[in-house]
Amino acid sequence: MVAFGKKLRQSQIQEWQGYYINYKLMKKKVKRYTQQIQVGTQDRHNVLKDFSRLLDSQIEKIVLFLLEQQGLLASRLSNLGEQYDVLIQHPDEAKVTELQEAYRAVGRDLLRLLFFVEMNAIGLRKILKKFDKRFGYKFADYYVKTRANHPYSQLQQVFKHVGIGAVVGAISRNLADLQDLQDNHGSYVSIYDQPAYSHPVYSQIHQDPVVHSIRAAVERLSNSTSFLHFLGTHAFTMQDELPTPSEEQDDDQRYHFMSLLLNLANTFLYMVNTYIIVPTADNYSLTLGAAATVCGVVIGSMAVAQVFSSVYFSAWSNRSYMKPLVFSSIVLLVGNTLYALAYDLDSIAVLLIGRLFCGLGSARAVNRRYISDCVPLKLRMQASAGFVSASALGMAVGPALACLFQTDFKIYKFTFNQETLPGWIMALAWLVYLLWLSISFREPPDRTKESVVPQESTSGQFVNVSVDNGFTQPLLINSETKQEDEDEDGDGDEDCDDAEEDSDKIQKPVNSIVSAYRLLTPSVKVQLLIYFMLKYAMEILLAESSVITGYYFIWSTSSVAIFLACLGLTVLPVNIIVGSYISNIFEERQVLLASEIMVCIGIVLSFHILIPYTVPQYVGSALITFVSAEVLEGVNLSLLSRVMSSRLSRGTYNGGLLSTEAGTLARVIADGTITLSGYLGESKLLNTTLVPALFICISSIVATCFTYNSLY
Known part of the structure; x- marks a missing residue:
């Protein structure tokens, strides 16, 4: 793997060489500081002061050049605007085409500037991380906090590329207007008259390779989010690379719409399966001679099994998708x-074994992996959003179905009532799904094996911006923003101390949970x-909703089911x-910190202290907790995907698996807490289970404050 310093030099725009971040100089500085501190000729305070001054000067150089180039682009756009005004008065098709090409030329130069900004932003992130690793400081935290939030911040210009949005808007609007002028012979329809992406002319202009490239580059630089992007982050379909053209072609070959639909159907049915028993689990436990609070074990046994199933399904998906889905x-x-x-057998053991089997069938790791591997990049965000929507819909449909099962009859020796019907209905659903799967699913050709190490371009260099032939290449083949092992940064020079690491070691996925844990930085943890x-x-x-509402409010199964279904239905509107x-x-x-605080407030409001517990208090606090947690999940996974190592984007022990295991373990412990707290009596169940939730929530808020300035 070519080191970042060498990549930076090789990919620089020649005429702008003097304005890039001097990564080599700063690496030498870091090495010299280390030697000086070791021999006692320099103290740490002066090191921090000197390095801060060096970074400030480097950033100022970048920003002043950036502003100068923005001014040149703005001047060119202003001149083109005058030509456009003349053209409106005297339409000429040949001149319209000529002016369109002139705007595209400005767009291509803007892409070069965006490439310049991205390279420098990566360099700044890497040198800050390298400094912290060498000295054990939280220098990056201090530097970003003091510079980024200052009213005269120049760091914001690099990471937020202030002002570029206006240039992008001018190019997009004028190209759209010219296209409209050409197509409609002078009948003007502004792109601002309708929302983005709904306007037909705006949709057409986004097919223009220049505008498409600019939009993709700006979104990647700014991490800007739309509803689709925000929802898609919930799926946490991690990837460490921006694809090459050949990889995009492979994606198109692997993509099969019906297979994707089956994958999303699996997601939906599994979430229905998870929540369909929640309203009746306490009554089922009582019927079989156990305490109502044993519902925690009944519900949680599925999560216990999922802790293990996630690992073997993740490993299995390295070789096949259909076989694990069939299994x-x-x-x-x-x-x-x-x-x-279990009802007719009168056995709580059979009930628990059944739920354990359900957990062993959790294929969510396969669902995520299929989207990452087999859906083309241009459709991946939509597919990820579909994954989240299917999960949310399943969460709402499960309890809603439970409230419909108000019947009681027998066929031969089998009982069908509100306790057993969730099992029978889901068994039938999975049988139908299995038949559909065997008929319609298509295994993608040439499955990518985990042992195959993805390669960079033949030169190992960054790809230059290209908008030829309508195809948009990524600004960078391999994103360097999330590599936390900074020793790879040696630039190959004799005076640089960092040895080059073996490329296989850097690119190869981790092969154990222990190795994955070692890659977790404080921010990731x-x-x-x-x-x-x-x-x-x-x-x-x-x-515990069925037990709590039954004890305090004497709610029926239908009332609990409707309440849970309404909570589930809030997911998409809130997102x-x-x-x-x-x-x-x-x-x-x-948003992350605010959501954590709101979750904490929701938990505090849920406590039953002195005054009688009322329905408004319970429903209001539950709504605050649930909605805040849903908001928190989206931003949490979005930030996690940015701070997590790129080595955790592939293989069995990937970032998706780690987040799934963290969430599943939380469910296991929560369900166990409910059952254990039940021994104290139902009157103490609510407060007893909320205490650890409050403690964990406060701990997460404190931890977030300590790492807040590293989340950039």
């Missing part, structure tokens, strides 16, 4: 049948803690609001 369906069919038969916390809080709320508006106004780390 999953069969195991779930058996598990739900056992769950239903905090994000996993947050994910654990939100899943714990949600599981406590959902799993629309956050993804379309809030995340475009506030930084993700701000």
Whole structure:
């Protein structure tokens, strides 16, 4: 693997060489500081002061050049605008085409500038991480905090590329207007008259390779989110590379719409299977002679098995997709049948075994992996959003179905009532799904084996911006923003101390959970803690809802089911609001911290202290907790994907598996807490289960504050 310093030199735009970050100089400085501190000729305070001054001067050089280039682009656009005004008065098709090409030329130069910004942003991130690793400081935290939030911040110009949006808007609008002028012979329809992507002319202009390239580059640089992007991050379909043209062609060959639909159907049915028993699990436990709070074990046994199933399904998906999905369906069919038969067998053991089987059939690791590996990049965000939507819909449909099963009859020796019907219905659903799967699923050709190490371009260099032939190449073949092992940065010069690491070691996926854990930085650990916390809080709320509402409010099964279904239905509307508006106004780390605080408030409001416990208090606090946790999940996984090592984007022990295991473990512990707390009596169940939830929530807030300035 070519080191970053060498890549930076090889990929620089020649005429701009003097304006790039001097990564080599700063590496030498870091080496010299290390030697000086060791021999005692320099103290740490002066090192921090000197390195801060060096970084400030480097950033100022970059920003002043960036502003100068923006001014040149703005001047060219202004001149083109004058030509456009003349053309409006005297339309000429030949001149329209000529002016369109002139705007595209400005767009191509803007792409070069975006490439310049991205290279420098990567260099800044890497040198800050290298400094922290060498000296054991939190220098990056200090530097970003003091510079990024200052009213005269120049760091914001690099990471937020202030002002470029106006240039992008001018190019996009004028190209759209010229296309409209050409197509409609002078009848003007502004792109601002309708929302983005709904306007037909705007949709056409985004097919222009220049505008398409600019839009992709700006989104990647700014991490801007729309509803689709925000929702898609919930799926956490990690990838460490931007694909090459050949890889995109391979994606197109592997893609099969019906197979993707079956994959999403599996996701939906599994979530229905998870939550369909929640309203009746306490009554089922009582019927079989156990305490109502044993519902925690009944619900949680599925999560216990999922801790293990996630690993072997993730490994299996390295070789096949259809086989694990078939196995999953069969195991779930058996598990739900056992769950239903436990009533007639009068056996709590059979009930628990049935739920364990359901957990062993969890193929969510396969569902995520299929989207990452087999869906083309241009459709991957939509597919990821579909994955999340299917999960949310399943969460709402499960309890809603439970409230419909108000019947009681027998066929031969089998009982069909509100306790057993969830098992029978899901067994039938998985049987139908299995038949559909065997008929319609297509295994993608040439499955990528885990042992195959993905290669860079033949030169190992960054790909230059290209907009020829309507195809957009990525600005970078391999994103360097998330590599935390910074020793790879040696630039190959004799005076640089960092040895080059073996490329296979850097690119090869980790092969054990221990190796994966060693790659977790403090920021990643905090994000996993947050994910654990939100899943714990949600599981406590959902799993004990039937017991709590039965004890305090004497709710029927139908009432509990409707309540849970309504909670589930809030997922998509809330994500629309956050993804379309809030995340475009506030930084993700701000939304993250605010959501954590709201979850904490929801938990505090749930406690039963002195005054009588009322329905408004319970429903209101539950709504605050659940909605805040849903918002938190989106921004948490989005930040996690950025701070997690690129080596965790592939293979069995990938980032998706780690987040799944964290969430599943949270559910297991939460369900166990409910059952253990039941021994104290139902009157103390609520407060007893909320105490650990509150403790974990406060801990995550404190941890977030300590790593807040590293989330950039």
